[in-house]
Every structure is written in C-alpha cells, then in structure tokens.
Amino acid sequence: MNPSTVLRIARWEVLKGAGALDRRRIVAGVLALVVAGAIGGAVAGGDVTHDAGLYRVGVSPDTPFHGPVSDDPTFVVEEPDRAAFESGDLDLLISGGTIHVRNDRKGRAALAELRTTVLRYNDRTLAGEPNQSAAFPVEVNLVYETRDGETTADVGGGGGDSSSGGDDGGPADGGQSGDTTAPGGTGGDSSGGTGDSSLPNVGGQPLFSSGQSGSPGDIQPPFPFGALVLAFLFVVPMNFVVQAYGASVLRERIDRRGELLLVSPASPGEIVAGKTLPYFAVMIAIAVATAVWVGGGPLSIAAVVPIALVFLASTFVAAMFARSYKELTFLTVTISVGLTAFLFVPAVFTEVTPIALISPLSVVVRDLLGEAVAPGAYLFATLPLYLSAVVLFLLGVGVYREEDMFTQRPVHLKALDAFASRIRSAKGVAAVTAALIPFVFVGELLLIALLYALPLEVTIPLLLVAIAAVEELAKSVHVYAGYVHERFQRSAGAAVAVGAASGLGFFLGEKLTAIARLVQLPELPLGEAAFTTVSGPGDAGLAVLLLFAPLALHVVTAGTTAVGASRGARRYLATYLAAVALHATYNLVVVSLVA
Amino acid sequence: MITVEDLRKEYRGVVAVAGSTFSVDAGEVFGIVGPNGAGKTTTLKMLAGLVEPTRGTATVAGHDVSDPEMRRNLGFLPEESPLYEEMTPLSYLRFFADLYGVDREVAGRRIHESLDELELDVRNRPIGDLSKGMTRKVAIARSLVNDPDVLIYDEPASGLDPVTTNYVLEFVRELAAEGKTVLFSAHNLYHVEDVCDRVVIMDRGDVVARGTVEEIQDTHGTTEYRVYTSVAVSDSVAVDGRYRTVVEDLDGVEAVREQATERNGEVLDIRTVEPSLEDIFLDVAAEDSEA
Secondary structure, eight states, rough: OOOOHHHHHHHHHHHHHHHHHHHHHHHHHHHHHHHHHHHHHHHTTTTTOOOTTEEEEEEOSSSTTTHHHHHHEEEEOOOOOOHHHHTTTTTTETTTTTTEEOOSHHHHHHHHHHHHHHHHHHHHHHHSOOOHHHHSSOOOOOOETTTTTEEEEEEOOBBBBOSSSOOTTTOOOOOOOOOOEEEETTTTOOOOOOOTTOOOTTTTOOOOOOOBBOOGGGGGOOHHHHHHHHHHHHHHHHHHHHHHHHHHHHHHGGTTTTHHHHHHOOOOHHHHHHHHHHHHHHHHHHHHHHHHHTTHHHHHHHHHHHHHHHHHHHHHHHHOOOSSSHHHHHHHHHHHHHHHHHHHHHHHHHTGGGGGGHHHHHHHHHHHHTOOOOOHHHHHHHHHHHHHHHOOOHHHHHHHHHHHHOOOOHHHHHHHHHHHHHOOOOHHHHHHHTTTTTHHHHHHHHHHHHTTTSSSSHHHHHHHHHHHHHHHHHHHHHHHHHHHHOOOOHHHHHHHHHHHHHHHHHHHHHHHHHGGGGGGGGGHHHHHHHTTSOOOOOOOHHHHHHHHHHHHHHHHHHHHHHHHHTTTTHHHHHHHHHHHHHHHHHHHHHHHHHH | OOOEEEEEEETTTEEEEEEEEEEEOOOEEEEOOOOOSSSSSHHHHTTTTSOOEEEEEETTTEEEEEEEEGGGGGGEESOOOOOOOTHHHHHHHHHHHHHOOHHHHHHHHHHHHHHHHTTTTOSSGGGGGOOHHHHHHHHHHHHTTOOOOEEEEEEETTOOOOOHHHHOOOOOOOOHHHHHHEEEEEOOOOHHHHHHEEEEEETTEEEEEOOOHHHHHHHHOOOOOEEEEEEEETTTTEEETEEEEEEESSSHHHHHHHHHHHHTEEEEEEEEEEEOHHHHHHHHHHHHHHO
C-alpha cells in the first residue's frame, strides 16, 4: 500500500465532501455537536438536572427541612400555604414537625425524593464537621466478593454509619396517608448522636441508601453513572460520522461512479484506506476534543481508536452490501444499535466484574475515574475489536471490484461473495476461519456479559449451546460461500479436506482466547465454561486429551458441515444443526469433566 | 500493443465472452462491434483490468492486464461516465493526474491543452451543472491526463448529439494520428466503418468476423449488381421510367441482358453496390443466430 496514494485519495475525499456540503448539512452537523456538547457539559459539570423543579414544596424557613429543600433543584420552594396544598398546587407541605404529602403518585414520589435529599444534605453537613470521628464513628471497608466466594475486587472506601436516627419513626411511606408525621422530629435518637437540630429527619425509612454513610442494607454496587455518560460521549459522534462515511462509499457504487478509480493505478485497498482516513481522523479529533473537555487522558483516546475502527469497518461492509440508501440506513442503524449495546452494557459493570472489560468503553470509564488499567486489560478490551475491524475491512475490500461493486444482490448473497473473494484454496479456508476468531471471541464474551446475571444452572448449558452455534457458524459459513461460488470440487473427499482445513484454522486461531487470561476471566464460572480449552485441568492425561480433543472436534464438525455445504443450502443447514448438537454435547462433557 | 489470446469470461455460469483472440497494433484504431450482450464491454473491461478473465491471457502495452502497472499507460472511458458532480472539471482532472503521479505543472498544462482541444471552456463550475456532451468531454480529458499510449473507449459517442458525436470521432482520429492506439466499441457501425483501421464483429461472446472493413466486406459481404433495363424482365421493378433488377453475380447480369434482348429491349446501366459493415453485421448475426 502506497501511503502517498492513500493520502491523495484522502485529500480528494475531503475536497469532494466539502463540495457536497450544503447549508442544511452544516446546520445539522452543528446542531448535533451542540446537543452532544450540552449533554457533555451538563454531565461534566455534575449538574444533570433533568428533574429540576419537578416537585413543589411548601416549607417554612424555621424548619430544618428548609435547607435541604432549598439546596436541591428538584424542588421548588413555596410558602407553606395550606390552601395551596389542598388545592393541589403543592406536592409536599412541611409545617412544624409534620410533612403533609399529597395523596397521589407524584406526592409519594416527592416524599421519596425528599428522603434522598435529606440524606445528601446530612452527609454534606456531617462531612463538614471538624471532628470526623464523631461525625462518622464507624468506618467500613467494603470488599466485593464473587459468587463462588473468591475476592475479585476491593472497591471499598471509607464508610460510616452515623445512625443518624430516624429509624424510630412511624410508617412514613406516605403511600396510604395524606399526612405523615416525622416522629423523629429534629432527631434526638438516643443512639444516633444527631441531636443537632440542623439535621432533619424523615421517619420510617433508612435515610441512607448510598454514598459514604448508611446501613449495610443500603449498600449498592458502584454505578459510575457520570463517567459512563462521559464515556458514552466518545461514542455518540461516531454514529453521525459513519452515516456520512457509509453514504460516501455507497455513492461510489451508485451509478458506477467509482469505476474510474478502479481503473487507476490505485489498488482497492488504497482507495478504501484513502476514503476511510478522513472519517477516521475526524473521529479521533472529536475523541481528543472530548477527552480534553471531560478530563480523559491518552488512555481514553487509545481505547476509542478500535471503537472508531470497528464503526468504520462495519459501516464500510454495510455500504458495500447495501443496494440502496434505504438499505444502507437500515444496516447502519442496526450496526449502531448493536455496537452501542456491545460497548455500553458491559461498561455499566466496570466497577463490578472483569467481564466489563470486553468493552473498550470500560477502559474509558476507568480512565475517567482515575483508575489504572493494566496493559493486558487494555489488550483484552481492544484487541478483538482491532482484529474484527481488520477482518471486516478485508472482507469489504474483497468485493471492492468491478464485478461485485455494481451488482445488485441481496445482502446475504453479497456477504457470501465477500467470503468467497478471500477463498481460493483449502489454505484460504483455514486462514478465513482463523480470521473469524475475533468475531467468535467478541460474540462469546457478549454472551457471557448478557447471561452472567442469570442463575448458573441455567446460564452455563445455555451458554455452551450458544457458543457451539457461534463457533460452528464461524467454521462453516465461508465454506458454504466457497461452494456457492464453485471454489471447490463437490466430492465428499474434497469437502472433508476443506472442512478439515477449516477445523485446523479454528483450532489454531482459538488459541487467541488465551488472551482471556490477561484479565483472569476463566476464573469466573462462566469464563471457565466459555474458555475451557485454555483452562486445562490438573490431571495430565486429561490435560493432553483436552488439548487435542478440540482439534478432533473442530475437524469433525467442520468436515460435516463442509460435506453438507457441498450438497446445497438445505443439507448445509441440516449438517450445521448436527454439528452444533455434537459440539454442545462435547462442551457439556468437557465442562463436567473439568468441574 | 494489445494482444488477446482465448480470452473468456463467465459470470456465475453465464458465458459473456466465449474465447476472443485478436491483436491491435501500435497507432491503430481498432473497433469492436456487435449487438447488445455480444461481449464488447466485458472484453474492454477485461483489457482495462477491471474484470478478471475466467480463462485466457491479454496484454496491454506489454503488461499483463492483471498487472496494476498496466493501468499507468492506459486511458479508459466507460460507456457511462458518471463523474463526481460536486467537483469542477479542473479539480476532477487534477485529482486523477495526481493519482497517476503526473507532475503538477505538467498535469496543469496537459489538462488545459486537452480541454482546449475538446473546446470545453467551462472549467470551474461543478460537473453536475454541465451538459451530457460537456461531461463526456471531461471524461475523455480524464482518459488523457496520464498521456497513455493505449486508449480503450467503450461507446465514446453514446448518447451524444450528432455534432458532438462527429467531434468526438474526429478527436479519436487525431489521437490515432498522434500515435496513440485506440480500441473502441460502438453500436453505430457507420462510426466504426468511418474511423477504424480494423474491426472485429462479436456476437454472443464470440468473434464472428475480423479484419479491415474491406477484408470483412470481401470475406463476408456480397457485392450486388443493379441492372437497369429499358423493358421489364422477371423480378425487375420500375424506377424512374426504367426497370431495375438486382442480381448477385455476373451470370445473373448476363441472364438479365438476354431477357431484355428477347423482349426487344436493352441494358441501360449496370451498377455495383458494395455491402456496408452494417449489412455484413446483420447477415453475420443472422447466420450465427440460425446456427
């Protein structure tokens, strides 16, 4: 690949794109940036106030509730007017030691919010006390345990149960009654030491649900909401950029506009790289600006790079497969939703489980939280996406030629064309199978992430069957494509040879899953089930058996599906299902042996 | 300059080109004619390196068509030339010159010379604003930015008005006069007959006739004799007070003369009519269809 040719095409893509920009597109782009900026600014500033002014509270200045209510933008402070309360203008009325709750859902929600507000206010007040030991007499180090009892992470920090009273009140759920008395009054619980009248109390419910103080029952897994939203800001602009990129690629195919580039000295790879480069540069520039803005470091940007590449690569493939802008829109939206789910859902558990690291967004979250990320963890989070992007680009470039670019075929047939473009021999089959390992890896990790919350007795069998389905598809779909394109002889012997090559390619590529060790994923029960072949048992004989048994399995199942593929679509489907059944049975046996 | 040896292309089992063999000499204008689906465009695209042959070999300017280096010495003009409408002719041509690695100063001079020769004055407006004829001229100018020795033009006058068509054909002649080798296809056989030194006729993927226009006429055409007599003879038609009989050989002419003499008439005039390429093409295509 000639870099100067790539740069020339990249410059041309920019010039051409600039020529296509009209006022409407510029306005739409600026608006998108403004919206993203506003969200980012709000989150970065820590003042996400989507519920500002939600509840109207009548509270007199002489009650201890006035301070908390005034400080919380969720509430609008009004005069404690009984008539206004009864006419429905107020959700809560706090007068003296009594909280009056409007008897509807909003009133009850306002009361719940008041509890949280009071909790935060009390925490802030106590945190400002000069004598912290008195303010927080009990300190708890919080240690999270995995379900099998092994310690995985220490996310603990200081915690204190100030027992600030309030547990002696009557039922204050407000659910049934219109009025709730705050029996605790201004505190005064004998055990709590909150005699300070400045700390209000809402009786009947624990005041503390999270943060630095509360009861053990209030402890919840850490949810890095702010960092997660900020990390998401890295991804949002990509969805806009890939739309422009996909349209640009498809425009080359519509009306055969790209034909003249194909007859130039530039290779398809150089053309695609040149066309992609400006969009990649824009994505990275936005990522850098976002990082500077929200306080991310180079690690955040490094984690975003493979995300950008996968977005571009999958959009490129979609644009190469789509027959129209309508079809492209459907494909790109599907890709955006799928990729965003893959990135976002695991990242929610960044502070809980190492499974979260399957998403590079978890690396961004950790970076934004100021936590260190080991090189192995970075590799674990990003390498599958880097490899997936490379494979997707290679598949797309395979059909970036006159004979495929301008033909109108359904997406699934285009996909088969793309696979077949990379297959000329059994060796090619093995190479493509090995190249599909990153997709298998990503798919299996996603399955783990999606299933890990279910009970193990349900999850593990389900996972083992699903993994078999994914792996058998990766071993056979391109073989089927090869037969559709008459790449191989249709004799049983030739099919078995092609299948064996695919099985061998998978066996060798599968060793990539050893990367899972980098984050100790196999130590989780689900990880152990998913990556059994790399977590060998202690018995030497069994270890040898488990080392070579996968090779035999992959060769047999891939040979079976190859024979089916050589006989047509229906036979392929039937042999595929048989291979999945055999593979799933093998998985269950191996897991039971290891267990 | 161009050699084609048993070139074959199949698309998913459908034969587009059955196995063509021909060669084009340097400085020659070579035509490929044939009906729709004859395999003309596929042949040209294989020679341009756009389509991979299923079988056979071809070289252009000494390079195998699969060699990307070949494209540096080739100017290709597809039948449809959808250009990048948002670009101006100048920026479009400069980009391609850049892509071919042409020095900027040389490229600038060459582009303006080409556009001058093509009489295209509109150079800084978006291509989308240009007429079809102007767009075609830009496409032709693009095929020349790298100053190639070989030009492959697929229907260069497709969709153009007669004036522009004549202009383009004249331009092709000038290019050949400058020493460039031109291989082009056309539906309009009069254009080919007028411009080409040699021709192949393709039908259903096969080359069914080849040679100079004269050679093809000799080989595949039949000279007609139109015998005008003062009296009616069998199969004659009245034309301007005379009677015309069309026969295919001199024996036929003699038979007409004898009939006229028997009826107290005489032969007034005998004219020979050479077949056009179109006549030959239709005959050959009909024969091929019957076969």
